[in-house]
Amino acid sequence: MSQLPRLISILTLLRSKRLLTATELANKYNVSIRTIYRDIRKLEEAGIPVTTIEGRGYSLMEGYQVSPVQFTEKEANALITAQHLVSQTKDASFAKDFREALIKIKSVFRTSVQEKIERLESNIRVFDFDYEDFSSNALSDIQLAITNLNFVEINYQKADDPNISFRKIEPYAFYSMNNKWILIAWCHLRNEFRAFRIDRIKHFKILHQKFEDRQFNLQAYFQTCPYKE
Incomplete structure (x- = not known):
């Protein structure tokens, strides 16, 4: 180059x-x-x-702006394909934020690229054969709590357990498995890192109070900790 x-x-x-x-x-x-x-x-x-x-x-430097980036046709196609994959997520907040972000991104596409991606967009389908009935609407807010180190209070229900427990947590990371979003957080009730299925969070509240970063490493967690909730 x-x-x-x-x-x-x-x-x-x-x-x-x-x-x-x-x-x-x-x-x-x-x-x-x-x-x-x-x-x-x-x-x-x-x-x-x-x-x-x-x-x-x-x-x-903070606040510096340059002219909009020009996307190649292949890059634009990748974003349109990602849109269809994201549409399968069971978290409504994340899907909505992605759609709105993509509208802004599309606004900088050249007219010739826009015409082509419209054709591609109408010719993509993603089929989901996981019929488990679950959904959530918390991912976008919890992402903000992760990046801003805010405590979160949740009411959580484990699988096959009718009881709902109250937890105060420090959210650190999340991953997706079988279309389910999993949150990794320090649980003050258990006094250790725990994994929580986001669709099993029945209610949550992002607190203004901030926690001290425990320098969590997701790769190290995967090597040592099983799924616990």
Whole structure:
């Protein structure tokens, strides 16, 4: 890849990620770290406000805006396909937020690309043969609690248990299995990390109170902890 396409690509990455290291960029583009240093200087000379955070990496100055990114036809097709997959989720809040985000993304597509994706959109079907009756409407709010370190209070009902228990939790991560969203959180009732099916949360309240980050690592959790709720 020549320098100009690489500079454009680096700028796109900086817009999409809070922090990037020179090593990450060098590995991605298969160039030396010194080349990345030169690329960053070129961006700065072009008036791009790249901020260097000593010992951590590069980021863009808060609030900086550039012209809308132009999507390729293949990238646009990938987003349309993802829309159909997301539509199968059993969490209404997540599906709604994705639809609204995609409307904004579609607004920057070229007219020629928009015409093609409309054709593709009408010719995709995703079939779900999991007939278990479950749904939820909490994922979007819980995602905000994860990113902002807010305590959450929930009323939770385990499988095959008529009783509902009250929990105060610290939400950290979530994953999907068999179309079911699973929340990993520190449970103050059990005093350990627990997994909660989001569709089994009968009521929830996001608290303004913030918890101290326990530096949870999802990969390490999968290696050591079974599903517990």
